[in-house]
Amino acid sequence: MAVLMAIGTGKGLFLARSEDERKSWEVSGPHFPMSGVYAVGIDCRRATPRLLAGATSSHFGPSVSTSDDLGASWHEPDHAPLAFPADTGAALARVWQLKPAGPGEPDVVYAGTEPSALFRSADGGVTYEMVRALWEHPHREHWAPGGGGQALHTVLPHPHEPSRVLVAVSTGGVYRTTDAGSSWSASNSGIKAYFLPDQFPEFGQCVHKVVQDAGDPERLYLQNHHGVYRSDDGGASWRSIADGLPSDFGFAMVAHPTRPGVVYSFPLTADAMRFPADERCRVFRSQDAGQTWEALSDGLPTEPFYPSVLRDAMCADDADPAGVYFGTRSGEVYASADEGDSWRLVAAHLPDVLCLRAAVV
Amino acid sequence: MSSTVLVPGALRGETGGESRLAIGSAGTLGAVLDEVARRWPRLERRIRDEQGQLRRYVNVYVDGADCRLTGGLATPVPAGAEIQVVPSVAGG
Numbered sequence: 152m153a154v155l156m157a158i159g160t161g162k163g164l165f166l167a168r169s170e171d172e173r174k175s176w177e178v179s180g181p182h183f184p185m186s187g188v189y190a191v192g193i194d195c196r197r198a199t200p201r202l203l204a205g206a207t208s209s210h211f212g213p214s215v216s217t218s219d220d221l222g223a224s225w226h227e228p229d230h231a232p233l234a235f236p237a238d239t240g241a242a243l244a245r246v247w248q249l250k251p252a253g254p255g256e257p258d259v260v261y262a263g264t265e266p267s268a269l270f271r272s273a274d275g276g277v278t279y280e281m282v283r284a285l286w287e288h289p290h291r292e293h294w295a296p297g298g299g300g301q302a303l304h305t306v307l308p309h310p311h312e313p314s315r316v317l318v319a320v321s322t323g324g325v326y327r328t329t330d331a332g333s334s335w336s337a338s339n340s341g342i343k344a345y346f347l348p349d350q351f352p353e354f355g356q357c358v359h360k361v362v363q364d365a366g367d368p369e370r371l372y373l374q375n376h377h378g379v380y381r382s383d384d385g386g387a388s389w390r391s392i393a394d395g396l397p398s399d400f401g402f403a404m405v406a407h408p409t410r411p412g413v414v415y416s417f418p419l420t421a422d423a424m425r426f427p428a429d430e431r432c433r434v435f436r437s438q439d440a441g442q443t444w445e446a447l448s449d450g451l452p453t454e455p456f457y458p459s460v461l462r463d464a465m466c467a468d469d470a471d472p473a474g475v476y477f478g479t480r481s482g483e484v485y486a487s488a489d490e491g492d493s494w495r496l497v498a499a500h501l502p503d504v505l506c507l508r509a510a511v512v
Numbered sequence: 513m514s515s516t517v518l519v520p521g522a523l524r525g526e527t528g529g530e531s532r533l534a535i536g537s538a539g540t541l542g543a544v545l546d547e548v549a550r551r552w553p554r555l556e557r558r559i560r561d562e563q564g565q566l567r568r569y570v571n572v573y574v575d576g577a578d579c580r581l582t583g584g585l586a587t588p589v590p591a592g593a594e595i596q597v598v599p600s601v602a603g604g
Contacts, residue, residue, distance in 0.1 A: 243562065
């Protein structure tokens, strides 16, 4: 079994490959050197997995590239693969998310961007068109930039019903469509926006990441800008599952790929203290959909630990047992081949890690 | 009327390695870049965004003058002019 991990960093994309049951990893790169790679995808719906990378050069702008040979070569169309229509007056600043749709739409890939918009590809992620109804939503002009920018950073296509898609925006909150993107509704009931006068507004929350339960697509887990939540109704309502975590602040959240009720978090102390909770390097896992949490630290550094883990810098692969991975802003990548029970350092001294994805290839 | 675009090393992958591009258009910098967009679209979109604005950290000089001080895309490009594309000093 070979597992490939794509590591997007502030200065390029690194690829790590393991051929020995994830015991050792060979790291190569950087691809797109000096470009910030905020979004990567590994689309395993194809006979040969397709890699997707959203790279942004501080000089020459953003783009999206694909590789059908696991990173040996990259393809980028002559004309911009992802661009805002002329009438919007907007220009792409960064691609924050590249997300293959469900198995029923094998050529559909979604992209979330800055400025906040959703794009859809019908050719496997080579070229994209903006989803206009979300761009024209009357709420959009009221969305505000978070610390990282004004971005649509999370896309969750429903695995069985292609007309249903959930997105999350910082700041703006969660929005859902049930008609293939023709209309969108804010879906933030129960999510707190402590930084607004009305702390439970219809929209305006600073949602950091949303993930889907492996067994029930109506069950979702959400890391908020303070607040950890679960929805059991597809995002219509949310309730706190933060009890048992050392902090309700953080960016990353990962659902186990196959085991229902299993979800991972990397808590940070607070908005104003963005260090790992208690200055310890720990992943927290719940195996009961957020009712209880356990700290996982076997093999992780034991000394005081200060780097944070960004919203897409934690992921799981699709092996059995599942691998879980996280990367830090100090350029380290840790991996667990046993669902989080134990960890090892698999890459160090990289640029700051922005995003991770891993899959059996 | 013709002009020449000088391509920085970092962008020569978009021109098949060419460092000097012979451009049939002149008149304005915008017209020159429009021709670049037709003939070398990947090069042009490294220089301008999809709304046609010069990217913030790309500088363009027409016969040695920074176009941002001479009218931007409306900067006159006389016949025989050299248009130099230079990544600005930025980043860390």
